[in-house]
Amino acid sequence: MAGISIFVFLVAIVIAVWIARDLSRPLRQIVSFTxxxxxxxxxxxxxxQTQIVEVNELVNVTNELSRQLSKNQALRERLSSDIAHELRTPLTTIQGSLEAMIDGIWPIDEARLVSLNDEVIRLTHLINNIENIASIEHREDKLIKVDTDLSKLIQQVLNNFQSNLEEKRITLDYQTEKIIVAIDPNKINQVITNLLSNAIKFTQTKGKIIIKLKRVADNVVLTIEDNGSGIAEKDVPHVFDHFYMADPARNRQQGGQGIGLAIVKAIVVAHGGSVSVDSELGVGTIFTVKLPLNN
Known part of the structure; x- marks a missing residue:
């Protein structure tokens, strides 16, 4: 009987050592990896490659963490480069103009001073937008939600663009219904303003813009459609990226900075919604915003 007990004890030790070795090897790898x-x-x-489910789950989580950190690092590096580039352009213009005036190459006249002031304003606007999107994405800028009639909010934005629409003789088709939803009206106003501004900017004279607001299941859906220049297929996946401009020269000429749509996405996501784009070059573009009704 005693012999059997000793045998069982020895077998148990062997099994325990085997399990410990099988467990400790991947754990050491995980420690080294982290x-x-x-x-x-x-x-x-x-x-x-382990036979232990829990260890495999830990490996999966650790690998995913590494992938996300890698993506975040790449994003930070790209943003730093983009921000430096965007700041360098107006600063170079200002510096060059001031040096030319100091050296007596250019006269110090009103037109040049106005041009310099415009560059300073553009620079200030860019910095404000960078701060804005950073605070929204990091949830530092708290949403102040109130029950809002979204159709009235859209109409307020349209009133602000009335002169722009008339100047380009753009036909506006506005299809909406009264929908009350809990949102931050100031932030959603900015979403509508940015999308409508884009639509007007890239719609030709005598073009058409269609705005629709409706309930779809548990969501409120806003679409802003134009028959403007459209977006190339290769550019569509990137339109919500920070500082991305499909046609940089044309965008800057029209006052664009490549950050308006990134702000749109940040605000909509902060509301628990989504925003998407469908576009065809030379045909037009449709932006779709979905917000939950039970927000």
Missing amino acids: QAVASGDYRNQLPQ
Whole structure:
């Protein structure tokens, strides 16, 4: 009897050692991997070859964390580069103009001073937009939600653009119904303003813009459609990226900075909604905003 007990005990020890070894090896790999990630190395991924479900789950989570950190790092690097580029353009213009005036190459006249002031205003506007989108995306800018008649809010924005529509003789087709939804009216006003401004900017004279507001299941859906220049297929997936401009020269000529649609997406996502775009070059563009009714 004692011999059997000793045998069972020895078998148990062997099994325990085997399990411990099988468990400790991937855990050591995970520790080593997370230390590399903590130091900023996101290049590698952990192998998923263990026989232990819980360890595999830990491996999956750790790999996903590494992928997300890698994406965030790439985004930060791209944003830093984009911001530097966007700031450099007006600063270079201002510096060059001031140096020309100081050296006596250009006269100090009203027209040049007005031009310099315009560049300063553009620079200030850009910095404000960068701060705006950063605060929204990091949820530092709290939403102040109130029950709002969305159709009335759209009409208020339309009133602000009346002269722009008349100047380009754009036909407006406005199809809406009264829908009350809990939103931050100031933020959603900015969404509608940015989308309508884009539609007017890229719609030719005597063009047409269609605005629709309706309930669809548990959502309120706003679409703004134009028959303007449209967006190339290769550019469509990037229109909501920070500082992305399909035609940079044309956008800057019309006052664009490539950040308006990024602000739109940040605000809509903060409301628990979504925004998408369908476009065809030379045909037109449709932006669709969905907001939950039970927000």
